[in-house]
Amino acid sequence: MKRNIFLFLLLIISVSLSAQISMVSKKIFLDSLNQECTPDNYSYTRVITNYSQKSMRYVVTDFYKNGRKKMTGATLDRDILKKDGEFIYYYKNGAKEAVVNYTDDHKNGKEINWYENQSKKSEKQNIWDPKTKKSQTLILNCWDEDKSQTVTDGNGEYEETDKFISQKGTIKDGLKQGSWQGNDLLHKTTFVDNYDRGILTSGISVDENNVKTTYSSLTEKQNTKNVKKLK
Template sequence: MKSNLFSALLLLVSALSFSQTSKSAKIFLDSTWNETTEAKHKYYRIIKDYYSDKDSYTVCDYYKSGSLQMAGTSKTKDRLQKEGQFVYYYENGNKESMASYTNGSQTGKKYNWYQNGQKKSETEYFIDNNTRYPSYKIIQFWDINGNQKIIDGNGEYETKTDNFYETGKMANGLKHGIWEGNIKSLNLNYKENYENGTLLLGVTTDSQNIKYEYTSASTMPGPKKGLKHFYQFFGTNFKITNEARINNITGNMALNFNIEGDGGVAEIKVVKGLGYGLDEEAIRVIKSYKGWEPAKSRGIGYKVQYYIPITIK
């Protein structure tokens, strides 16, 4: 009897220990995939084994309805650094796309499907030798009715959803000539001129008939003068507090914040802190840095969440 009781207690302790070490985290996200409150969320993210130290973490995103939206693996738990295969789904449960990532960059083949389950396209991602940015070729493309419009990289591309429309010609898998499109939710139209996949000039016209010229369809957010310039600024302006100095506090910190469409910063949060006044000092220095470049899509800036690690020695 004692032996059975001991075994039952051992199993209970083991189960409790496992549940604590393998506990997942749940994050609520808005329509732009920025963190928000439960009351305002459109999606939510489950990060499995969040409270364990691992080389990678299983991440699943869900629609507000509870339907699976994405499944994949991240190399970090406090921001999504994609690694390996990612699969996205429509809310009706049909597969939307499947792609592979290495160190956060898309690589190799990507497959897309329409919401009704029919094949849409086969694309291939690569690093452009001139810009060093990821680019892609459209190898095969089918319209919503199952008619193949692009065969082995050549043909006419046209895609249309409730919110987005785009059309243009492909040559050897690359955009060539005039491409046109519109984004209904933003009430804007754009026209772009390509030569063998290189964007020569694009012009976006917004709802107020204001035009934005650009030579890159999208640009990444970050310090305008590069990360080296930011870290030099941080090192010059960051002041170690007396409390931290007395206690010999060193180590790694990490912060999240929004880079707004105009280049301003907001909602700075310490993801990993050191305490002793150092967290507040890091926030102060980031607020004082005025050289942020916003993310841009077709010449127009928009808000994104940015992650930056900091080492205090």
């Protein structure tokens, strides 16, 4: 009889704890573009561990389908990802991919990236000015996959891939300088950009139909409605 009562109490405690965990945390499903989706077609899951508590910052962790961490850090908003503080990113095999610091959802501070084999890829310094709302990234040191250093103390040749965009060029004093060549797989374009101390001064892109587009600033490049097309 006592054994049955004990098991019954244990069951109640277990259910109660599960209910508390469910109330505290929130789990959502994300597709490959990090948009919320249904459990039928998800690529990642996101857990906000202190969702039901009123807080200045909320712990957020993304997981791959294999259950391993993809990203972990803190957000200023429990419903919208506003990164703040240190974020750690991981490859699917569990190896560390990057450590990035944020201030109010902007990269700010030291950033370190690794290749999947855990050899160091790059060291950067991100600068965010909340008054001017401008950001800048200094490329300090960089290594290729053969562990050869291509950028040393802010000077050298650099190649980067960010999602769908790949580009390469010269780094001087930590900033992009001169002509940079690249391609955008998403928009199916190739481009040549010209930089002066990290500022895009001019550029031209060519799409799959050989239509050329010129621009004179990063804003113009991003806003295709305002660019001038060459025939």
